[in-house]
Amino acid sequence: MNEQQSRIFDLFTHSLIHSFTHSIIRMEELLVKYVRNECSPEEEQWVIGWLQNPDNESRLRGLMRKQWSNPSVSGVESPDWQQMWMGIARQTKDLPMESEPPLYRTVWRQIARIAIWIGCIIAFGLGIRFLREAQLPADVIYQSGADQSMRVELTDHSSVILNKNSTLTVSSDWSGPNRSIWLDGEAIVDVAEQPIGFRLLIHTADHVVTEAQKARIFVARKDKKVRVVVEHGLANFVIHYSGMLGEMKKYALQRGGMAEYDEKSTQLIRRQVNPLTYTSWAQPE
Structure with missing residues (x-):
């Protein structure tokens, strides 16, 4: 240049x-x-x-x-x-944007919002449940005598034949899919055909339940032992084990299938038997 x-x-x-x-x-x-x-x-x-x-x-x-x-x-x-x-x-109308909060604050705020919503939903559900239970009549209790059996008709067209010295408690809430009865003693339960998704739950201990949709079942609970025999139809013998995991085991029973559970030893025995051996005391339907 x-x-x-x-x-x-x-x-x-x-x-x-x-x-x-x-x-x-x-x-x-x-x-x-x-x-x-x-x-x-x-x-x-x-x-x-x-x-x-x-x-x-x-x-x-x-x-x-x-x-x-x-x-x-x-x-x-x-x-x-x-x-x-x-x-x-x-x-x-072009205000400068505020600085964004740290990521951990944003995450914790979202978690807090979700927790609040979950808490509100749970509280609302519990409130409805308590209100509904308060409006329901008391559970009905049937007690058979020392020298005779008793027949109880349920609102879903199922029936229960109580053997001597047996007690049946029927829940007053039959609006949901899980219809519950509690048995102490011996009984034959004729479970009527249930709507799709509905079940009859037969409680024989705090954590032992027999569930069925259409079946005839012998059920007994004596001396901390539970025995279930299926005369016809299908049933599930369910054990809820206590503990942090809340483990549940379900055993399918068909005609002649028997499940015996000892509440003290938590031992379960299953085998095939002749149902009439356990149902002969009741008149056939």
Whole structure:
């Protein structure tokens, strides 16, 4: 590059720097005039348009930082850039976004919201359940005599024949799919055909249940021992084991199938038997 070209380049560079510096000064002057409400309508629209451009926000924030870090020279009035920015943002409805909270706070807030919703749902369900149970009549208890059996008809068309010295408790709540009865002694339970998804639950201990949908079953509970024999149909012998895992085991029983469970030793024995050996004391249906 010769001396003349170098001189032309220096003049051109100086002109660009002067023009850029002049535009910055001009922009600062317009912003000051805008804050003082001294702009003409055309200048006001130009300033608002300049501020609405996302690319210019960083420049304005730079001026704000400059204002904060370098106080004005005494006697020279300078605009409050922060106040000006908030005022412009309110007018243009383009408020600066607040800084996002840390991730762990957001996660814990979501967990807290979910926990509150779950708690409300549980409380609402329990409230409905307690209210419903309060409106239900008491469970019905049947007790057979020492020298005779007793026949009990259930509302689902099932029937129970109690042997001597036996007790049957029938739940008053028969609106749901799990219809429950409790037996202490001996009985033959004729389970009527249940609707799809419905079951009759025969409780013979705190954690032993026999469930069936259509069957004739001999059920006995004496001296902490439970015995179930299926005369016809199908049934499930269910044991709920206590513990943290709440383990449950279910054993399917068909015609002639017997399950014997000792509550003390928790031993279960299953084998095939002749059902009439256990049902001969009752008259056939």
